[in-house]
Amino acid sequence: MHDFFLSDEDRAFRAEVRDFMARELGPRVDAIEKDQDFSVQLAVARALGEAGYLKVMFRDLYKGNLGKPGLTHAVIVSEEAAYLNYAFETTIATALSCAYPIHAHARPALRERYLTPILEGRAVGSICMTEPNVGSDSAGMETRIRFDEKTREWVIDGFKRYISNASKADVYIVWGITDPDVAPQKGMTAILVPAGTPGLSFPRTYEFMGRRGSVVGEVTLENVRVPEENLLGEVNAGFRIMLGAFNFERVILGGSGLGVARSAFDLARDHAQTRESFGQKLGQKQLIWDMIAQMSWRIDAAELLTHRAAKMYDAGIDGKELMREASQTKLVATETAVFCSDRAVQILGGDGVTRQYGRVEQLYRDARALPIVGGTSEMCKYLIAAREMPAIRPNL
Numbered sequence: 001m002h003d004f005f006l007s008d009e010d011r012a013f014r015a016e017v018r019d020f021m022a023r024e025l026g027p028r029v030d031a032i033e034k035d036q037d038f039s040v041q042l043a044v045a046r047a048l049g050e051a052g053y054l055k056v057m058f059r060d061l062y063k064g065n066l067g068k069p070g071l072t073h074a075v076i077v078s079e080e081a082a083y084l085n086y087a088f089e090t091t092i093a094t095a096l097s098c099a100y101p102i103h104a105h106a107r108p109a110l111r112e113r114y115l116t117p118i119l120e121g122r123a124v125g126s127i128c129m130t131e132p133n134v135g136s137d138s139a140g141m142e143t144r145i146r147f148d149e150k151t152r153e154w155v156i157d158g159f160k161r162y163i164s165n166a167s168k169a170d171v172y173i174v175w176g177i178t179d180p181d182v183a184p185q186k187g188m189t190a191i192l193v194p195a196g197t198p199g200l201s202f203p204r205t206y207e208f209m210g211r212r213g214s215v216v217g218e219v220t221l222e223n224v225r226v227p228e229e230n231l232l233g234e235v236n237a238g239f240r241i242m243l244g245a246f247n248f249e250r251v252i253l254g255g256s257g258l259g260v261a262r263s264a265f266d267l268a269r270d271h272a273q274t275r276e277s278f279g280q281k282l283g284q285k286q287l288i289w290d291m292i293a294q295m296s297w298r299i300d301a302a303e304l305l306t307h308r309a310a311k312m313y314d315a316g317i318d319g320k321e322l323m324r325e326a327s328q329t330k331l332v333a334t335e336t337a338v339f340c341s342d343r344a345v346q347i348l349g350g351d352g353v354t355r356q357y358g359r360v361e362q363l364y365r366d367a368r369a370l371p372i373v374g375g376t377s378e379m380c381k382y383l384i385a386a387r388e389m390p391a392i393r394p395n396l
C-alpha cells in the first residue's frame with residue numbers, strides 16, 4: 001500500500017529502522033524465542049536506545065535527524081520490531097509505557113534518574129496495574145498505598161499479576177488505592193518503585209502460549225517504602241495518569257498488531273505463490289486467494305487507522321478526542337494479527353503448525369495475546385460505542 005498518511009521523512013525513517021532491525025534484531029530472534037535469553041533482548045534494546053529510536057516519542061528529548069519526531073515514529077519502530085519478533089517488541093513497548101508517565105508526571109530529579117536510562121536503552125521499565133481481582137475493571141483494586149508522616153515515605157502493600165518485565169525491570173510504576181472511602185477512580189495513586197527496594201519481590205513468572213522470551217510475572221509489595229518524591233503527579237490522581245497513557249499505548253499496539261499481521265501475510269503470500277496443488281499454484285485457487293484478499297484489506301485498514309491515530313496524536317489531539325480512534329486502532333490491528341496468523345497457518349497446511357517449517361506457528365501463538373493486552377477488544381468496542389452514543393452512555 002502507498003501509506004499516504006506518511007510523509008517522505010516518515011518513509012525514509014521506516015526504511016532506516018527496517019535496516020536496523022534486520023541487522024540488530026534479525027540475527028537474535030532464535031536466541032529470544034528458543035533460548036528465551038533475556039540478556040539478548042537487553043542488548044538489542046541498548047542498541048535501539050543508542051540509535052535514539054526510544055526517544056522519538058519525546059520531542060523535547062529527541063536529538064536525531066527527524067524534523068517532526070512523534071508517535072508516528074514510535075509506531076514504526078514497534079511495527080518493524082514486531083515483524084521480526086513480537087516478544088522483543090513487548091519488552092520495549094512496556095519500557096515506553098513506563099517512560100511515558102515518568103516523562104509527564106515525575107518530579108525533575110526522578111525524571112533524570114529513571115527516564116534517561118530507559119530512553120537510552122540502558123534500563124527497562126514496568127507498569128503494575130493488574131491484580132487477581134482487577135483486570136478490565138479497576139474498581140476492585142486491592143493494593144493499598146499510605147503516606148507515613150513520620151518518615152515522609154509512601155508505603156505500599158499489594159499483589160500484582162500479569163506484569164510485563166516483572167523481575168527484569170529497573171523501575172516499576174505501581175498503582176494502588178490511597179483513599180478507600182471514595183470511588184477507586186478518585187482514590188488511586190501512582191508511585192514509582194525502583195528495583196531492589198526492600199519488600200518488592202517476584203514470586204512467579206508465567207509461561208504463555210506465545211511471546212516466548214518476554215518476561216511476564218507476579219509482583220508482591222510488602223511494606224515497600226519509597227521517598228515522598230516518588231509520587232507521580234498528585235495524590236489520588238493515579239486513575240487520570242492511567243487513562244492518560246491509554247491512547248498512546250493503544251496506538252503503539254496498532255504497530256505491534258500490524259507487524260505480526262504483515263509478517264504472517266508475507267509468509268502466506270509467498271507460500272500461495274510457490275506451492276503447487278492439483279496442477280496449479282495454491283494462490284490460483286479461489287478458496288486460497290479469498291484468504292489472501294481478506295488479509296490484504298484488513299492489513300491496509302489497520303494501517304490506515306494506526307497512522308491516522310498516530311498523526312492525530314502528533315498534531316496535539318489526545319484525551320477524549322483521540323479515544324475512539326486509538327481504540328479502533330488497537331481493536332482492528334490486533335484482531336487483524338489474529339486473523340492473519342490463523343489464515344497463514346491454514347494456507348501453509350502442515351507446515352503452518354510445525355516448528356521445523358518456519359515461524360507461522362509462532363506468529364499464531366504470539367498473536368493471541370494482542371486482543372487481550374492493553375485493553376481487551378471488548379473494552380475497545382465499549383470505548384468506541386461510548387464515543388459514538390454519548391447521549392445514552394452505554395454501560396459495561
Ligand SMILES: Cc1cc2nc3c(=O)[nH]c(=O)nc-3n(C[C@H](O)[C@H](O)[C@H](O)COP(=O)(O)OP(=O)(O)OC[C@H]3O[C@@H](n4cnc5c(N)ncnc54)[C@H](O)[C@@H]3O)c2cc1C
Pocket residue numbers: 094126127128129130134135136137161162163164165208211216369372373374375376377378379396
Ligand atoms: C501477556 C500479557 C502481558 C500483560 N502485561 C501487563 C502489564 O505489563 N501490566 C499490567 O498491569 N497488566 C498487564 N497485563 C494484564 C492485561 O492488561 C489484562 O489481562 C487485561 O486488561 C484483561 O484483564 P483480565 O485478564 O483480568 O480479564 P478480565 O477483565 O477478567 O476479562 C475477561 C474477559 O471478559 C471481558 N469482559 C470483562 N468485562 C466485560 C464487560 N463489562 N463486558 C463485556 N466483556 C467484558 C474481557 O474483555 C475479557 O474478554 C498483561 C496480560 C497479558 C496476557
